[in-house]
Amino acid sequence: NAGVTQTPKFQVLKTGQSMTLQCAQDMNHEYMSWYRQDPGMGLRLIHYSVGAGITDQGEVPNGYNVSRSTTEDFPLRLLSAAPSQTSVYFCASSYWPGGVTDTQYFGPGTRLTVL
Amino acid sequence: RKEVEQDPGPFNVPEGATVAFNCTYSNSASQSFFWYRQDCRKEPKLLMSVYSSGNEDGRFTAQLNRASQYISLLIRDSKLSDSATYLCVVNGRYGGSQGNLIFGKGTKLSVKP
Numbered sequence: 001n002a003g004v005t006q007t008p009k010f011q012v013l014k015t016g017q018s019m020t021l022q023c024a025q026d027m028n029h030e031y032m033s034w035y036r037q038d039p040g041m042g043l044r045l046i047h048y049s050v051g052a053g054i055t056d057q058g059e060v061p062n063g064y065n066v067s068r069s070t071t072e073d074f075p076l077r078l079l080s081a082a083p084s085q086t087s088v089y090f091c092a093s094s095y096w097p098g099g100v101t102d103t104q105y106f107g108p109g110t111r112l113t114v115l
Numbered sequence: 116r117k118e119v120e121q122d123p124g125p126f127n128v129p130e131g132a133t134v135a136f137n138c139t140y141s142n143s144a145s146q147s148f149f150w151y152r153q154d155c156r157k158e159p160k161l162l163m164s165v166y167s168s169g170n171e172d173g174r175f176t177a178q179l180n181r182a183s184q185y186i187s188l189l190i191r192d193s194k195l196s197d198s199a200t201y202l203c204v205v206n207g208r209y210g211g212s213q214g215n216l217i218f219g220k221g222t223k224l225s226v227k228p
Binding site: 033042044045058103104107108 | 119147151157158159160161202215216217218219220221
């Protein structure tokens with residue numbers, strides 16, 4: 001199994017550009033999520049999905065869109081990039097969210113810089 | 116009060132030392148508790164779940180006190196390879212789900228020879 005994969009690893013955008021961060025998992029996990037990690041802020045949940053066709057907002061959803069057309073893929077779209085979106089983005093998946101025996105598997109991250 | 120608070124660190128300890136990390140959480144409805152480890156410029160990985168009765172995995176011991184809403188992680192006989200940031204994680208509620216995870220900011224541990 002490849003686990004959770006993310007592309008690209010690094011990206012530089014100009015203010016106002018749009019782009020999609022890709023996330024895929026091959027573990028047949030129902031739950032997928034996107035986090036951003038900023039220095040001194042910890043990981044913050046952007047959006048999550050509990051299955052294909054179902055998405056919901058997390059703590060910091062503004063400026064981001066998601067969709068879940070398949071179990072495997074959960075792309076994150078930046079509609080109009082802003083410098084405040086400079087961050088490291090992690091995608092994660094799990095079989096069932098929040099259970100005592102649950103494990104969140106994270107992708108390697110995408111380092112995004114918005115100029 | 117922030118949802119998950121941890122010792123700010125950094126903790127700088129010699130090899131072989133015992134080190135303890137503390138964490139408090141604000142949501143009394145939380146049911147699931149974890150410690151994750153994150154190496155520099157890497158993704159977080161599950162270190163261990165935390166059970167009400169306390170649990171141990173080799174040199175690592177986790178404790179939970181629901182009444183005080185307090186979680187701890189004890190590392191005995193520290194190794195150089197234990198150097199990392201340790202994240203306290205509890206489940207919380209966003210949107211329609213109680214099953215999301217809320218991360219503390221992490222405590223950085225540096226084990227020196």
